[in-house]
Amino acid sequence: MSTIIKNGTIVTADLTYKADVLVEGGKIVEIGQGLLGDEVLDASGCFVMPGGIDPHTHLEMPFMGTYSSDDFESGTRAALSGGTTMVVDFALPSPEQGLLDALQMWDNKSTRAHCDYSFHMAITWWSEQVFDEMETVVRERGINTFKHFMAYKGALMVNDDEMYASFKRCAELGALPLVHAENGDVVAELQRKLMEEGNDGPEAHAFSRPPQVEGEATNRAIMIADMAGVPLYVVHTSCEEAHEAIRRARMQGKRVYGEPLIQHLTLDDSEYAHPDWDHAARRVMSPPFRNKQHQDSLWAGLQSGSLSVVATDHCAFTTEQKRYGVGDFTKIPNGTGGLEDRMPMLWTYGVGTGRLTPNEFVAVTSTNIAKILNCYPKKGAVLVGADADLVVWDPEKEKVISAENQQSEIDYNVFEGKKVKGLPRYTLTRGRVAVEDGAFKGQEGHGEFVKREPSTPV
Amino acid sequence: MSTIIKNGTIVTADLTYKADVLVEGGKIVEIGQGLLGDEVLDASGCFVMPGGIDPHTHLEMPFMGTYSSDDFESGTRAALSGGTTMVVDFALPSPEQGLLDALQMWDNKSTRAHCDYSFHMAITWWSEQVFDEMETVVRERGINTFKHFMAYKGALMVNDDEMYASFKRCAELGALPLVHAENGDVVAELQRKLMEEGNDGPEAHAFSRPPQVEGEATNRAIMIADMAGVPLYVVHTSCEEAHEAIRRARMQGKRVYGEPLIQHLTLDDSEYAHPDWDHAARRVMSPPFRNKQHQDSLWAGLQSGSLSVVATDHCAFTTEQKRYGVGDFTKIPNGTGGLEDRMPMLWTYGVGTGRLTPNEFVAVTSTNIAKILNCYPKKGAVLVGADADLVVWDPEKEKVISAENQQSEIDYNVFEGKKVKGLPRYTLTRGRVAVEDGAFKGQEGHGEFVKREPSTPV
Amino acid sequence: MSTIIKNGTIVTADLTYKADVLVEGGKIVEIGQGLLGDEVLDASGCFVMPGGIDPHTHLEMPFMGTYSSDDFESGTRAALSGGTTMVVDFALPSPEQGLLDALQMWDNKSTRAHCDYSFHMAITWWSEQVFDEMETVVRERGINTFKHFMAYKGALMVNDDEMYASFKRCAELGALPLVHAENGDVVAELQRKLMEEGNDGPEAHAFSRPPQVEGEATNRAIMIADMAGVPLYVVHTSCEEAHEAIRRARMQGKRVYGEPLIQHLTLDDSEYAHPDWDHAARRVMSPPFRNKQHQDSLWAGLQSGSLSVVATDHCAFTTEQKRYGVGDFTKIPNGTGGLEDRMPMLWTYGVGTGRLTPNEFVAVTSTNIAKILNCYPKKGAVLVGADADLVVWDPEKEKVISAENQQSEIDYNVFEGKKVKGLPRYTLTRGRVAVEDGAFKGQEGHGEFVKREPSTPV
Amino acid sequence: MSTIIKNGTIVTADLTYKADVLVEGGKIVEIGQGLLGDEVLDASGCFVMPGGIDPHTHLEMPFMGTYSSDDFESGTRAALSGGTTMVVDFALPSPEQGLLDALQMWDNKSTRAHCDYSFHMAITWWSEQVFDEMETVVRERGINTFKHFMAYKGALMVNDDEMYASFKRCAELGALPLVHAENGDVVAELQRKLMEEGNDGPEAHAFSRPPQVEGEATNRAIMIADMAGVPLYVVHTSCEEAHEAIRRARMQGKRVYGEPLIQHLTLDDSEYAHPDWDHAARRVMSPPFRNKQHQDSLWAGLQSGSLSVVATDHCAFTTEQKRYGVGDFTKIPNGTGGLEDRMPMLWTYGVGTGRLTPNEFVAVTSTNIAKILNCYPKKGAVLVGADADLVVWDPEKEKVISAENQQSEIDYNVFEGKKVKGLPRYTLTRGRVAVEDGAFKGQEGHGEFVKREPSTPV
Ligand SMILES: [Zn+2]
Ligand SMILES: [Zn+2]
Ligand SMILES: [Zn+2]
Ligand SMILES: [Zn+2]
Ligand SMILES: [Zn+2]
Ligand SMILES: [Zn+2]
Ligand SMILES: [Zn+2]
Ligand SMILES: [Zn+2]
Incomplete structure (x- = not known):
């Protein structure tokens, strides 16, 4: 099954441009205009960024x-x-x-x-x-x-x-x-x-x-x-x-x-x-x-x-x-x-x-x-071949931070009461939609260890 | 007519990876493995970089x-x-x-x-x-x-x-x-x-x-x-x-x-x-x-x-x-x-x-x-859609700089006698091979003015 | 007529020590212990400093x-x-x-x-x-x-x-x-x-x-x-x-x-x-x-x-x-x-x-x-031969700054209300006592122009 | 017995001026013009400085x-x-x-x-x-x-x-x-x-x-x-x-x-x-x-x-x-x-x-x-009452530094061959002339320990 992120603006460390992103098998398989896929995530008004x-x-x-x-x-x-x-x-x-x-x-x-x-x-x-x-x-x-x-x-x-x-x-x-x-x-x-x-x-x-x-x-x-x-x-x-x-x-x-x-x-x-x-x-x-x-x-x-x-x-x-x-x-x-x-x-x-x-x-x-940390561009990139660790970022979405509705197990939040503007519409971990408009849909144990190679010592 | 740069290692400001680059109509149209094209430029042992x-x-x-x-x-x-x-x-x-x-x-x-x-x-x-x-x-x-x-x-x-x-x-x-x-x-x-x-x-x-x-x-x-x-x-x-x-x-x-x-x-x-x-x-x-x-x-x-x-x-x-x-x-x-x-x-x-x-x-x-200067990624990039302004860089190629064999019209060179290692094997200007192993093959008047948009003032 | 500043502690840029200061003809003529003079200024508890x-x-x-x-x-x-x-x-x-x-x-x-x-x-x-x-x-x-x-x-x-x-x-x-x-x-x-x-x-x-x-x-x-x-x-x-x-x-x-x-x-x-x-x-x-x-x-x-x-x-x-x-x-x-x-x-x-x-x-x-400014040690010094421009400074004397009792002709003071501790008991200008415990006793026209020599240009 | 340093220019950290220095009992007892004493040291053309x-x-x-x-x-x-x-x-x-x-x-x-x-x-x-x-x-x-x-x-x-x-x-x-x-x-x-x-x-x-x-x-x-x-x-x-x-x-x-x-x-x-x-x-x-x-x-x-x-x-x-x-x-x-x-x-x-x-x-x-080090002005000063640790410095006197004629017991000198201009004509240690024009006239055991008081801790 493929997932397509449509109508967003891709924002990387390097570049900003409008394109769709096609995800399959946990990886980005295509970036371009007018792409098609099974599951469609609407990124209208959003920035598609590396997670x-x-x-x-x-x-x-x-x-x-x-x-x-x-x-x-x-x-x-x-x-x-x-x-x-x-x-x-x-x-x-x-x-x-x-x-x-x-x-x-x-x-x-x-x-x-x-x-x-x-x-x-x-x-x-x-x-x-x-x-x-x-x-x-x-x-x-x-x-x-x-x-x-x-x-x-x-x-x-x-x-x-x-x-x-x-x-x-x-x-x-x-x-x-x-x-x-x-x-x-x-x-x-x-x-x-x-x-x-x-x-x-x-x-x-x-x-x-x-x-x-x-x-x-x-x-x-x-x-x-x-x-x-x-x-x-x-x-x-x-x-x-x-x-x-x-x-x-x-x-x-x-x-x-x-x-x-x-x-x-x-x-x-x-x-x-x-x-x-x-x-x-x-x-x-x-x-x-x-x-x-x-x-x-x-x-x-x-x-x-x-x-x-x-x-x-x-x-x-x-x-x-x-x-x-x-x-x-x-x-x-x-x-x-x-x-x-x-x-x-x-x-x-x-x-x-x-x-x-x-x-x-x-x-x-x-x-x-x-x-x-030497895991680029497997991580940290919106590139074909990279892991589909992505966030569809809605710059207009707002909330007030509160311990009441946080995921963390603790009973307070040091940012309590701070109003933030700019939140995920979707978060994808290796292609899987784990967050959708504030709802958590992740899967325990989905996460994998990321090996990181040494640099060649000079 | 398309041109394919094969067997090189792409080096950008962001990334280093092995891939072929396909050029057509003055632009990069595809980057990937095992690409085919009309004219083949061998980039073995070379870095393919933005010009x-x-x-x-x-x-x-x-x-x-x-x-x-x-x-x-x-x-x-x-x-x-x-x-x-x-x-x-x-x-x-x-x-x-x-x-x-x-x-x-x-x-x-x-x-x-x-x-x-x-x-x-x-x-x-x-x-x-x-x-x-x-x-x-x-x-x-x-x-x-x-x-x-x-x-x-x-x-x-x-x-x-x-x-x-x-x-x-x-x-x-x-x-x-x-x-x-x-x-x-x-x-x-x-x-x-x-x-x-x-x-x-x-x-x-x-x-x-x-x-x-x-x-x-x-x-x-x-x-x-x-x-x-x-x-x-x-x-x-x-x-x-x-x-x-x-x-x-x-x-x-x-x-x-x-x-x-x-x-x-x-x-x-x-x-x-x-x-x-x-x-x-x-x-x-x-x-x-x-x-x-x-x-x-x-x-x-x-x-x-x-x-x-x-x-x-x-x-x-x-x-x-x-x-x-x-x-x-x-x-x-x-x-x-x-x-x-x-x-x-x-x-x-x-x-x-x-x-x-x-x-x-x-x-x-x-x-x-x-x-x-705000002309990225038209210039300065190895990306699909960018102008094919590219240099195939041979890190082993050497020469001694001398006014005797330079392109400039002047009769001396301030770097005279400097030995350099690392020179173009090919230089492409909007897809056209202008330099090949030291031989100039450019075309007068081929160059175009590059418009550069203002930033949105803050 | 000579003036003797007795029982004070001399404080200069260089040194702190107890001594009397004898002033005559507008200049310091002697510094030492147990000096005598016509007019006696009591500097007990005070610092005797260059004005x-x-x-x-x-x-x-x-x-x-x-x-x-x-x-x-x-x-x-x-x-x-x-x-x-x-x-x-x-x-x-x-x-x-x-x-x-x-x-x-x-x-x-x-x-x-x-x-x-x-x-x-x-x-x-x-x-x-x-x-x-x-x-x-x-x-x-x-x-x-x-x-x-x-x-x-x-x-x-x-x-x-x-x-x-x-x-x-x-x-x-x-x-x-x-x-x-x-x-x-x-x-x-x-x-x-x-x-x-x-x-x-x-x-x-x-x-x-x-x-x-x-x-x-x-x-x-x-x-x-x-x-x-x-x-x-x-x-x-x-x-x-x-x-x-x-x-x-x-x-x-x-x-x-x-x-x-x-x-x-x-x-x-x-x-x-x-x-x-x-x-x-x-x-x-x-x-x-x-x-x-x-x-x-x-x-x-x-x-x-x-x-x-x-x-x-x-x-x-x-x-x-x-x-x-x-x-x-x-x-x-x-x-x-x-x-x-x-x-x-x-x-x-x-x-x-x-x-x-x-x-x-x-x-x-x-x-x-x-x-x-090159008028040392005529000015700025407590030394024999220097001008007797001196202040007998009482570190315990206090006041609240106010335009009401200032000497300046203007109708306000930017330091209004500031409490200061440390004030002159006496101020001497070329030997003449011009200020005594807050009372002004100076003489109009007493002041003279101070010539300042150039440095030898290097 | 008193010693008088005549015709020199006193140079301190604070001041330069012409005056004679009278030394008695190991201390400076008078500084002034036309002083007299038993032993006369000629400081013509010299600077009289703290040792x-x-x-x-x-x-x-x-x-x-x-x-x-x-x-x-x-x-x-x-x-x-x-x-x-x-x-x-x-x-x-x-x-x-x-x-x-x-x-x-x-x-x-x-x-x-x-x-x-x-x-x-x-x-x-x-x-x-x-x-x-x-x-x-x-x-x-x-x-x-x-x-x-x-x-x-x-x-x-x-x-x-x-x-x-x-x-x-x-x-x-x-x-x-x-x-x-x-x-x-x-x-x-x-x-x-x-x-x-x-x-x-x-x-x-x-x-x-x-x-x-x-x-x-x-x-x-x-x-x-x-x-x-x-x-x-x-x-x-x-x-x-x-x-x-x-x-x-x-x-x-x-x-x-x-x-x-x-x-x-x-x-x-x-x-x-x-x-x-x-x-x-x-x-x-x-x-x-x-x-x-x-x-x-x-x-x-x-x-x-x-x-x-x-x-x-x-x-x-x-x-x-x-x-x-x-x-x-x-x-x-x-x-x-x-x-x-x-x-x-x-x-x-x-x-x-x-x-x-x-x-x-x-x-x-x-x-x-x-x-x-808190031993001023006993040391480091040309002031009445200070120890007569003085050097009469001849700015025209020259030598070439060499181990051959040094006082140190070692067999070399790291400054060997350096030409210096500016040397002591006399060096006095608590009033005693220990060096005169390069000849050593000191006395073993003359030196005393200098006590140094603590500062008042803040
Ligand atoms: Zn830590
Ligand atoms: Zn930590
Ligand atoms: Zn310029
Ligand atoms: Zn210029
Ligand atoms: Zn100004
Ligand atoms: Zn001004
Ligand atoms: Zn050490
Ligand atoms: Zn040491």
Whole structure:
């Protein structure tokens, strides 16, 4: 059975033009005028765009004996509802756990996914075993990205020589290192100091992770990548300090990519001043929300190309889970939702305000990501032969974001009350219509793992 | 009759993949595997890329009662020989001359072109007539770019309020202003001072136009464009000072484009120290060649995206013409060649050294230009429906650049002796094979004017 | 008769120490422990500092057939009351008026001054006469600073080649050029546009002079000074854009000085949104007040040394005079008061907040100015042999600023209601006690002109 | 007995003027015209300046069972011969050694000093004992500066949380932290890699410590100081990357001081390419010499004030000692001489070239250091009551630097063959003439320890 998307305007990172799109067998088989097919999707007044790719999610992430509340089922349901057709999650080995062993756990979790997905592998400790298994992960398991935490001291954090060793290994393997960039030593001390002084509420979370510690770590990771001869991808770039370090590196010709989150682009640190503990705690994530000047910096980065992609760091904890941290902000689980809202929020605040062109919207939500993660043009493209991961985007469709009618399992939404204009009419995952005018029609387990080849090391 | 390009690897700004390209009626009609056609061009071992676009040439430019030596015939012959399939020249009104009147003169000159071309319109003075004719130029004549000279005092130069008025007019019309950015007042004074001190040789040309005066003017033009609410295109960005101003603007989200020349990327100011007057005078152009640090800055700009395109400012004067300036460097006609050499030189020094990817090469020599000048994807693309302006690029083909076997009418070449690796096997202009393994087979008058629509003003 | 300042702590730009100061014949004759003298001033609990120098005032400045309301009598009375013991005013030649002729007019006005003063000479047009008279001004009249207006088109403004010529002349003479840096062409166009659109109120004044036009002009002046081989002093640096240009120049080793005003350090552009026309119009000055981010930039500049001195640009117009501009903001006379308030405001918001040390306070209000303007250590010092221009500063003394009890002739004060802590107990002008605990005891005509030698040109 | 310095021109950081200086009891007792005294030193044609202070020396530093070759006797002899009258050395505790214990060792070494000296205390490990002894060091032992090594992994290096803890302790005590800023983890890995690849020569030393690792560490130390609320002093700032981090911090109002060495200002990395192993190894120090662009950056920093002082890091090893590292560059003892040459080299290349004024020379070699280290105006001043540490500087006196006639115990000089113009006619240490026209007349043991008070913590 074929599906035809008719009367729309195709918008890619490269081009805008009117054409129909014919889908069959999960792939785009023809693009042109007046095409025919079995199932007809009307795209009149709409933009036909590559489905979004979220390069940064934590679904069913282990946490203190429990898990983040959105798993691959609800998470990908949320994703598709918002026009995102692929997520990239993080496989996180425990201390001393082998990479392949951890990967097995993430394989198990992801069986219920509604849309395609891939994994980044985290390097949370270092040993000859890790060194060796990195090769298997790259060559046999189709994962070409390795995440490094410069924060979360005593848990996920790696130090500079481990990071340098791992980056060099990435260089050999044609893999791309990612970093969570905050100075973990300093964060730990600031946390201790704040707790000592009796600042145990969620607002103290922001005080414990100021922009300076993110800027410093970003700058350090860039230097280490430079020494190791490998590009670098900086996750959740939230502030001018980190952005400045990235700009400075790029200005010297270094290949460094920055990933602002939709939260940091549209929400600010005044949220932590809310008198309701729950309200503030629900916004606790790392890095924390920043002020308006940092927001301006991030938007300008998307406009000028010094920042490359927009993600969510979706890691959803219920209010109940957040309350583990009552009386001790360092115990509040870090993370917010966003998978369903990233695309409409970025369209509304980016394209709707004139900051970004529709082509740039596609670039930063999908195409740039697919290129950097090396799954383009299978993903991120409207091209014959590409996977039919598509969104038919209605720029006139509006809603008010609310937890009441969201897909995510959690009981709140950090974008609650935001009015968005620009929403999916249809979302297709490998040809299957999973969302139609707000109704979810996806199929659990439809999602497949996306292998990503290494670059040829230079 | 159809033409099929077989067995090549298509390289665009967006993508690299193996496919055949079928050309008919001057356009690309099919891209795919195992295509058939009448004339077969073997692209084995080659990259099939969009033909180059040179956004900055001066063919048959009037000068002191004579003309620059390459006209649209020899100029476009040189272009095609080097893989460039479109040039954009500057229509330059004389003082008090109307825009449409000047355009008529350029229309007349361009009838002998071998490849397609377009025009920028220069604003060399200001009046209500100019204001009015700008609309006709945009709406009826298909020209959406207006050039402004901040140097050449007493001749082409416009001052700040004229520039601001013209930029605002561009904003209204959806046109893009271009600037030659040097502080003309200061250059004139430096010229006078150098001549007074007896420094009349070609080396004094470089002293009279230091990087500082270019940086200043670039910064000023950016401010004026910002106030007028219009993007800006800075031609021949040659130095860190100007590049810094562009980076700073882009960092704030401003839409500013920089155009380094292949000369500034690969040649340096030591050329002016050559004891032979002719050698040095042949390199006299504005801005002059800079030192190696400026070169590093320009390359890094192409890598990071802070600079957008590579051009030539091709404006060829013979040694005899250059000698008008013996005893007075200010009378040496400004300009060098480069049309035939831009693509091989940039490939050799950019892709061959690992600085640029092949996709980035296509972007800066063709696709970015077509997008900024608003003739994409008619030009700058390998897409069905696009003009078959294509180059079949043999990355193994080598030559040593020499005036002896060049197409240009002049008697020297500033790249003389440079060994390049990477040359066209075939160049096609709207489907016609104009170059085959170094042999020129073009047809005079084949070239057509390319209309370029305005953007919708915001 | 001698005067002895006892029991105070001497604070200079260089040093803090306890000592008595003996004054005789208008000069400091001894500094030491346990000194004796005729008249005893008790400085217990106080800092004995060099009197302030305001490098930027416009007293009795001609304007539309009348004059700015504070003349040398009331202006210097205000200065002394606030701890300032010297002012530098601007001699402004009319179009075609000779420099010496203008100077004669300023000599006449200044006869009533209570404290010492000097002049900057403005270059408001260019000719051989001006070129020649500059030498006389420097060598015979003791003026080594020349002011250039890059704004006020059609009136005071000079263009780039005039400025370059004048700067070169300064270089020859060992004089220092000053600039009012705003792009006058663009300001004029913005004014016209705002008026056309019906924006004729005082708030439009700020819109017509955005930070960008100041940043641009600052950058341009720096380039021209660099080409002319002369240092540069930028008056009333009000914004990050201009400060950035200064920082960038200094980073390259250029000798460029920036002068923020006390108004820009402590007041912001929200003043122009005041519903009362008079309130807003009284704050109309050029450059206009900026937002808080610009304020932060200026303070950081004083801390790091990238900005050198603090001035007032005191140019006082009454509300009645301001009302010339009702219905046309471009006719509102530009200027505010500040002479009496500069020192207490800077102490309160600078030293009182921990931003500046007391030594840095002295440097930016007095010593740096005296050094840059080349009248150190006659002025700006607490040294034996120096003029006894001194302020005995009581860091505990408080008041609320109000027009009701100010010295200035105008009927309002832009700092109205600000509470300051840190005020003069005594102010001495060449040994004479002119202010004692808020009571003015100065003598009209006591002030003398301060000759300032040129630097030896390099 | 009194000593009178007659007919000279006094040059301080603040001022230049002609006066005689009367010295008695080791102190300056009078400054004025026509003074009389017992011993007369003729300063005709000379500048009378504060003696130099070298804030960074390693005399008799323990190393692999032996010591650096200049001890406090020969080191201070060299210092005085070059016009330097005070050195500040580093007390370096061994692992687990207490601070007071280490201080005892340095007290013992310094008994033979010819001129005054002080100590910085190094924090080479962290514990409650160290925390506690810091207070004693500050309050009882007169040391207010603590050095931290971010390199020399496995030996002196401290990590980020130790550094943060120590910086906070400094903040409490009113002490100033110093850092040797290089990323020790990365240096160690680069060393290992170079050795593995067979690069064991001295040129590999420079490859193992590129500017990037210094820039990174500088940036990190600044962030940590900012978080701890304390100023920062960065020793041996050698490159643009580190300087940029310092500039960026200062631009935000942070109190950060950079210390370039005379070696980095005047020598470059081409020295390591010398074919003679000994030649190159003698130049091995950390950070290594850099290229000319870095030199330009350092000079501009001294001009603009973004860098504060000039030091030597004098740590002299003989060629024999250097040869411990034959076959393994990591074993070459790090360090060069410079104490005798700092002042003449900086005068020649700074003042002699017009980069620095004589006042700026005094500031960066003496006065700024005394202020930052809090021993001004006892040291670094020509003021009544100050120690008579003076140099009578003859700007016409010339020599060619050579190991043959140097004071240092080592057998070479990295400035060998440099011609300097500007040398001491006399050097006085607390009133005693220790150098007269090149002849050394000092007295072993004359030097005394200089106590330095803490700042009042804010
Ligand atoms: Zn993270
Ligand atoms: Zn994450
Ligand atoms: Zn040009
Ligand atoms: Zn041109
Ligand atoms: Zn002004
Ligand atoms: Zn003024
Ligand atoms: Zn060191
Ligand atoms: Zn050292």
